[in-house]
Structures are given as C-alpha cells and as structure tokens.
Amino acid sequence: xxxxxxxxxxxxxxxxxxxxxxxxxxxxxxxxxxxxxxxxxxxxxxxxxxxxxxxxxxxxxxxxxxxxxxxxxxxxxxxxxxxxxxxxxxxxxxxxxxxxxxxxxxxxxxxxxxxxxxxxxxxxxxxxxxxxxxxxxxxxxxxxxxxxxxxxxxxxxxxxxxxxxxxxxxxxxxxxxxxxxxxxxxxxxxxxxxxxxxxxxxxxxxxxxxxxxxxxxxxxxxxxxxxxxxxxxxxxxxxxxxxxxxxxxxxxxxxxxxxxxxxxxxxxxxxxxxxxxxxxxxxxxxxxxxxxxxxxxxxxxxxxxxxxxxxxxxxxxxxxxxxxxxxxxxxxxxxxxxxxxxxxxxxxxxxxxxxxxxxxxxxxxxxxxxxxxxxxxxxxxxxxxxxxxxxxxxxxxxxxxxxxxxxxxxxxxxxxxxxxxxxxxxxxxxxxxxxxxxxxxxxxx
Amino acid sequence: xxxxxxxxxxxxxxxxxxxxxxxxxxxxxxxxxxxxxxxxxxxxxxxxxxxxxxxxxxxxxxxxxxxxxxxxxxxxxxxxxxxxxxxxxxxxxxxxxxxxxxxxxxxxxxxxxxxxxxxxxxxxxxxxxxxxxxxxxxxxxxxxxxxxxxxxxxxxxxxxxxxxxxxxxxxxxxxxxxxxxxxxxxxxxxxxxxxxxxxxxxxxxxxxxxxxxxxxxxxxxxxxxxxxxxxxxxxxxxxxxxxxxxxxxxxxx
Numbered sequence: 209x210x211x212x213x214x215x216x217x218x219x220x221x222x223x224x225x226x227x228x229x230x231x232x233x234x235x236x237x238x239x240x241x242x243x244x245x246x247x248x249x250x251x252x253x254x255x256x257x258x259x260x261x262x263x264x265x266x267x268x269x270x271x272x273x274x275x276x277x278x279x280x281x282x283x284x285x286x287x288x289x290x291x292x293x294x295x296x297x298x299x300x301x302x303x304x305x306x307x308x309x310x311x312x313x314x315x316x317x318x319x320x321x322x323x324x325x326x327x328x329x330x331x332x333x334x335x336x337x338x339x340x341x342x343x344x345x346x347x348x349x350x351x352x353x354x355x356x357x358x359x360x361x362x363x364x365x366x367x368x369x370x371x372x373x374x375x376x377x378x379x380x381x382x383x384x385x386x387x388x389x390x391x392x393x394x395x396x397x398x399x400x401x402x403x404x405x406x407x408x409x410x411x412x413x414x415x416x417x418x419x420x421x422x423x424x425x426x427x428x429x430x431x432x433x434x435x436x437x438x439x440x441x442x443x444x445x446x447x448x449x450x451x452x453x454x455x456x457x458x459x460x461x462x463x464x465x466x467x468x469x470x471x472x473x474x475x476x477x478x479x480x481x482x483x484x485x486x487x488x489x490x491x492x493x494x495x496x497x498x499x500x501x502x503x504x505x506x507x508x509x510x511x512x513x514x515x516x517x518x519x520x521x522x523x524x525x526x527x528x529x530x531x532x533x534x535x536x537x538x539x540x541x542x543x544x545x546x547x548x549x550x551x552x553x554x555x556x557x558x559x560x561x562x563x564x565x566x567x568x569x570x571x572x573x574x575x576x577x578x579x580x581x582x583x584x585x586x587x588x589x590x591x592x593x594x595x596x597x598x599x600x601x602x603x604x605x606x607x608x609x610x611x612x613x614x615x616x617x618x619x620x621x622x623x624x625x626x627x628x629x630x631x632x633x634x635x636x637x638x639x640x641x642x643x644x645x646x647x648x649x650x651x652x653x
Numbered sequence: 654x655x656x657x658x659x660x661x662x663x664x665x666x667x668x669x670x671x672x673x674x675x676x677x678x679x680x681x682x683x684x685x686x687x688x689x690x691x692x693x694x695x696x697x698x699x700x701x702x703x704x705x706x707x708x709x710x711x712x713x714x715x716x717x718x719x720x721x722x723x724x725x726x727x728x729x730x731x732x733x734x735x736x737x738x739x740x741x742x743x744x745x746x747x748x749x750x751x752x753x754x755x756x757x758x759x760x761x762x763x764x765x766x767x768x769x770x771x772x773x774x775x776x777x778x779x780x781x782x783x784x785x786x787x788x789x790x791x792x793x794x795x796x797x798x799x800x801x802x803x804x805x806x807x808x809x810x811x812x813x814x815x816x817x818x819x820x821x822x823x824x825x826x827x828x829x830x831x832x833x834x835x836x837x838x839x840x841x842x843x844x845x846x847x848x849x850x851x852x853x854x855x856x857x858x859x860x861x862x863x864x865x866x867x868x869x870x871x872x873x874x875x876x877x878x879x880x881x882x883x884x885x886x887x888x889x890x891x892x893x894x895x896x897x898x899x900x901x902x903x904x905x906x
Contacts, residue, residue, distance in 0.1 A: 210853075210855050210856060213851060213853055213855070213856050214856075215856075216851050216853075216856055217850055217851050217856055279707075288804050289801065289802060289804065290802070291771045291772050291773065291801075291802035291806075292772065292773055292802070292806055293802075293804065293806075294804045294805055294806055294807060296804075297804050297805065298851060301847070302851075322707070328804070329714075329718070329753070329755045330755070330767070330800075330803050330804065330813060330816075331804065332816035332817075333816065333817065333818070333846075333847055365705045365706065367711070367714070367715070368714065368715060368718065369714065369753070370714050370717070370718065370753035370754070370755040370756055371753050371754030371755035371756075371800075371801070372752060372753050372754060373801055384714065385711060386708060386710060386711055387708070387710035387711045387712065387713035387714065387749065388710075388713075388749065389748060389749055389752040390752060390753075405707055405708055446806065446807070447852075448773040448806030448807060448809060449772070449773050449776050449777075449806070449809075450776055450777075453852055454773075454806060454807045454808075454809065454852065455807040455851065455852020455853065456807065456851060456852060456853060457852065457853045457855075458853055458855070458856075472852075472853070472854070473852075490771075490772050490802075520806075522772060522773055522776075522806070524776060528776060532775075533772065536770075536771065536772045536775055537772065540771055540772075540801060540802070543801070544801060546752075
C-alpha cells in the first residue's frame with residue numbers, strides 16, 4: 209500500500225497542473241468544509257505519530273495549542289540532517305504540493321495564520337522547487353486571504369537554513385528561524401505554549417504534514433487500519449549503507465526489518481553478514497544481525513532498546529570494524545554540538561578523542577569503561593538530545609562490540625609499542641650502544 | 654616533574670584566539686547607510702526577505718546567503734552592507750554567520766564541493782573520494798570540504814557541487830567534476846540526483862497512468878535514473894520546470 213509514494217515518480221508531479229489532475233487539493237476543499245476540531249479528531253483517530261524522530265501522536269500535539277484569537281505559528285521541520293535520512297528530500301522534490309496542502313489543512317485545523325517551512329540550506333534544488341510550488345499555490349488561491357472562499361487565511365514562507373545539524377532540533381530551529389544562532393532552548397515552556405516569536409507554535413516533520421491530506425481523504429479510521437497497533441499507517445524508510453539498492457521505501461509499519469533490508473533494499477553485497485544496523489538514523493542505539501526479525505514499528509523498536517527515529521536504516525556489514533563506525537559518529541556529533549550544554553560539548557569531544565586514542569594505540573581496555581560512563585552522564589543532562597544522540601549509539605556499540613574493540617586496542621598498542629621501540633633505537637645515542645646499533649643496521653637493513 | 658610544554662602565543666596550552674580584541678576601540682555600531690554603499694540588487698533582495706517575517710531579524714540567514722552570493726564570501730564589507738540594510742550590528746551578524754557551516758568568513762574559491770564523509774557515505778568509500786577530490790582540486794578555483802550528512806545516502810558516496818547533488822562517486826569522478834566546473838556545463842550530469850527514480854519497486858507498479866514501468870529503466874534507476882538511451886525523454890522528470898511570469902513571481906514571493 210502506497211499512500212505518500214503512490215505517484216511519486218510521475219513526470220511533472222511537482223507542478224500544480226499535474227498534482228491537481230491527480231486529485232490534488234481535493235482534501236483541502238473537503239477540510240475547509242469541516243470544523244477544525246473535526247479534523248484534529250480525524251488525525252487523532254488515525255493514530256498518526258510524528259515522523260521526524262520522536263514519534264509523538266500528531267493529533268495530541270495539535271490539541272496542546274491554546275485556543276483563541278492570537279498569533280499562532282506552524283513550522284514545518286524540513287531540516288532533514290539526521291545521518292542516513294533522506295525521505296523528506298524525495299517528497300519535497302517530487303511532490304511539493306502534497307506538503308503545502310498538508311500545511312494549509314493543519315493550519316486550518318489548529319487556527320494558525322502564519323506558517324514557515326524551515327528547509328536545510330544544503331537542499332538548494334528542493335528549496336527552488338518548493339519556492340516555485342508555493343508561488344503557484346498562492347496564485348491558484350490555495351494560500352493567502354480567504355482560501356477557496358472560506359474563513360481560512362494564511363501565509364506560507366520558505367526559510368532556508370545554512371548548514372547546522374542542531375537546527376533540526378525544534379527549539380534550535382526556532383532560534384535559527386528568528387535569525388539567531390541555532391541554540392536549543394530550555395523546555396518547558398514547550399513550543400506549543402511559547403515558541404516562535406513567543407507565540408504558540410506547532411512544529412511538524414515534512415512526512416507528517418504530507419500525510420494529513422491523505423487522512424482527510426480516507427478518514428482517520430481507514431488510515432489506522434494500515435500498520436499495527438500503536439503504529440498506524442505507512443512510513444517512508446530510507447535504507448542506506450552496505451545494501452545493494454539503497455533508497456526510500458514506503459512500508460506499512462510492522463513489516464519485518466529483514467524484509468526491508470533484504471527484500472526491498474536487496475541485502476548486503478556479496479552475501480556478507482550484517483554486523484550492525486541503525487534502525488532509526490545514526491542517533492538510534494545499534495542492533496545486530498540477531499535483531500533482523502524485529503517488526504519495524506515504534507513499540508517493537510522501543511522494546512528492543514532502540515528507536516524508530518526518523519526511519520533511516522543504515523546497514524553496516526562485516527567488512528567494517530565497529531571502531532570505524534563509532535569514530536565517524538563521535539566525530540560528527542562533536543562537530544555539530546552547539547556548545548551550549550557542557551555534558552554534550554565536552555562529552556562528545558572527549559568521546560571522539562578517546563576513540564582516536566584506540567587507533568593510535570594509546571588506549572587501555574579501561575577506556576571503554578570510562579567511555580561508557582561518559583555516555584551515561586550525557587544522557588538526560590542537556591537541554592536537547594544531541595548529546596544523547598551520540599551517547600546512545602556509541603554506548604550501545606561499546607556494550608555490544610566490546611570484544612572487537614578490546615582486540616583493536618590490543619592490536620593498536622602492539623603496533624604502537626613496536627613502533628616506539630624502533631623509534632627509540634633509531635634516535636637515541638646510546639653510550640657505546642650506538643656503534644652496536646650501527647653494526648647491526650648494516651646486515652639487517 | 655617539569656616538562657617543556659608547547660604553548661600558544663597567548664600563553665595557554667590550548668589553542669585560542671591569538672589575536673586579542675582591541676579593548677580601546679569602541680564596539681562597531683549599526684553602520685551608517687549614508688556611508689555604506691550597498692549594491693541596489695542586494696539591498697532590494699534583503700529588504701524583500703525582511704518583509705516576509707514578523708520580525709526583520711529573521712531575515713538574517715537569507716540576507717547572509719544573498720551577501721555571500723554577491724561577494725563570494727562574507728567579508729567585513731559584506732557583513733557591513735547586510736548590517737546597514739537590516740539595522741543590526743556587524744557583531745550580531747558575525748556571530749550568526751560563524752555558527753553555520755555554509756557561511757564563510759574567510760575568502761574562498763568560487764566553486765564549492767561539499768563531500769559527505771558521514772557514516773553511510775564513508776561505508777561506501779567517501780574517504781577515498783574525498784582524498785581524490787582534494788588532489789584534483791589542487792590549484793583550481795574549487796574549494797573542497799568535508800561536510801556533514803547531506804541527506805542523499807541513496808547515492809553514497811556523494812558530494813554537493815555548487816548545490817547540485819551527484820553520486821554515487823568513484824575517485825575517478827573527481828577529475829571530471831573539476832573539468833565540468835572549468836567548462837561551466839552541468840556537473841557530472843549522468844550522476845545527478847535530480848534524475849534519480851524512487852527506489853521503491855511498488856511505486857512504478859501503482860503508477861499505471863504514466864505508462865508501464867520499463868524493467869530496464871528500473872534497473873538503471875539504481876545508478877543514476879537514466880534510461881538506456883540517455884536522452885531526456887527517458888528521465889523520470891519529477892522536477893519539471895514551472896513556468897511563472899516574472900511579475901507574478903515577484904508578487905507572490
């Protein structure tokens with residue numbers, strides 16, 4: 209069952225003409241005839257959970273917004289920066305009007321008059337397409353004053369970021385949208401109460417918003433029939449890494465993970481063994497080859513001690529070493545830490561340094577315990593979850609791959625020690641010994 | 654135990670700001686528009702951006718993008734121009750610009766190649782490509798940078814060449830990229846992401862209205878989404894150009 213990807217490859221679907229010909233904006237017409245509360249009710253009934261990473265029920269989030277006449281905002285989080293995730297990119301590039309329609313409906317349902325799309329700065333092509341699509345929609349009367357003759361009036365502005373992972377965090381995103389450095393804010397107050405420009409703000413992921421027109425069309429209950437209990441509907445899954453057919457796949461939640469990795473994405477190269485895989489972007493604790501039969505839904509992933517996250521599966525086969533993966537992770541998060549909270553800023557940096565010490569042969573097995581304790585001290589001690597996002601996968605790698613890491617430590621130390629000895633022999637002027645070394649150097653060299 | 658520890662110029666063992674702030678100088682205030690000439694196109698573009706938001710400061714990032722496009726990098730003069738139009742201090746804009754990876758506060762080449770070396774790309778050989786790209790760009794008007802995940806792991810290893818996503822790359826492609834940039838044509842066109850089909854096999858099957866899926870093309874979609882003949886008609890043109898009249902575009906933008 210394809211809900212979002214049904215016609216995704218149709219040529220010209222990014223234009224209004226083709227989108228309308230395929231029934232586009234019919235859901236908006238229908239939604240504008242409904243009471244806003246009815247739409248929220250349908251979304252709640254659908255069981256839709258946020259597709260950006262946290263998996264919070266979308267209907268409930270919308271109900272947190274205070275009622276009444278005030279400046280409320282909707283921000284679409286299109287700052288898709290989680291390593292391994294690229295589903296929103298394909299959606300925005302190929303079907304931008306689906307997102308715009310979802311935003312207009314969501315604004316009507318929550319009584320919002322100003323909406324923003326925060327797209328990451330690197331998505332230049334996608335930003336151009338969205339900009340053109342917004343202009344087209346405004347010209348056709350789907351945005352602006354009294355949309356399609358209804359009471360609903362709203363504006364939509366596309367805002368380009370400039371390259372910062374932290375701006376995908378909702379409060380960091382708000383600061384960035386206000387024209388500041390993208391530092392996360394203290395919560396509470398949550399954005400639903402006090403967000404953009406101090407007004408109540410609803411923040412949703414691209415995929416979540418793009419699903420809303422389909423829920424309005426098919427009805428909340430019909431949508432809830434897809435997927436499994438507590439994880440309704442379909443999900444776009446980005447599969448990448450050591451797989452033969454990397455890409456975006458739309459699956460029903462609850463599909464066995466093995467089916468996604470092996471049947472859809474073609475499995476590993478040369479039939480290699482899966483060493484580890486990330487089920488929900490690089491921030492999720494890793495799973496191993498023994499976990500491949502876990503159904504791909506929110507609750508099953510939580511039960512396995514990890515998370516569905518943004519729906520990005522990264523497969524690492526056994527031609528790689530877990531240390532390689534941990535190093536890349538730690539390097540990325542230490543670069544992207546905004547520096548506001550000490551546990552994250554120092555924790556990510558020192559984790560990276562400790563992992564580098566393994567490579568240079570300066571580490572001892574005790575370092576793995578120190579590293580594990582650093583991860584524990586990051587989790588839950590910062591304003592946002594960027595630190596946790598490194599601590600969880602690195603902590604799980606240290607825990608699940610302790611033996612290979614210890615071997616790597618020993619091997620590097622052996623390499624380092626013998627290297628050090630050669631270095632001492634080559635550079636030290638031993639009294640009398642230098643001549644001995646010289647004599648030996650001749651025949652040996 | 655005394656050791657001869659290498660120290661930086663400011664006396665510390667950790668790197669820091671070697672050039673101290675001149676405290677005798679008064680802080681830079683909002684530049685005087687009368688003495689700060691701003692190119693007319695840049696001024697009107699920044700003013701249009703400011704008009705889109707309830708708070709003019711929200712236009713800081715768009716304005717810095719515009720200034721960087723105009724000047725090549727965010728020179729003190731470029732920052733001063735943005736500051737003059739937006740009525741903000743240069744210090745505020747510098748603090749914003751230094752936070753984001755896409756802004757350059759030092760002079761740079763006119764072409765940007767961002768090579769993703771994050772996890773999915775590095776598993777597929779991004780580090781080798783990055784080394785090859787650096788070697789190829791040596792002495793050319795091309796800036797090569799390692800970048801965070803660019804959100805295109807389906808074409809790993811990939812790079813963003815002046816904003817155009819290309820992949821999957823091999824070290825051999827590095828020279829071609831530099832050549833294409835020098836000639837000014839499309840960069841590595843057969844590997845551009847914009848022509849790539851959706852990987853999901855179910856998509857083609859349910860989209861009967863635009864013709865049955867071509868099995869050969871589905872195979873090829875794995876690499877670049879080009880049809881067997883390589884001509885434009887074979888491309889799954891999800892990004893057809895939208896034709897808007899110039900004046901209408903202005904009115905809605």
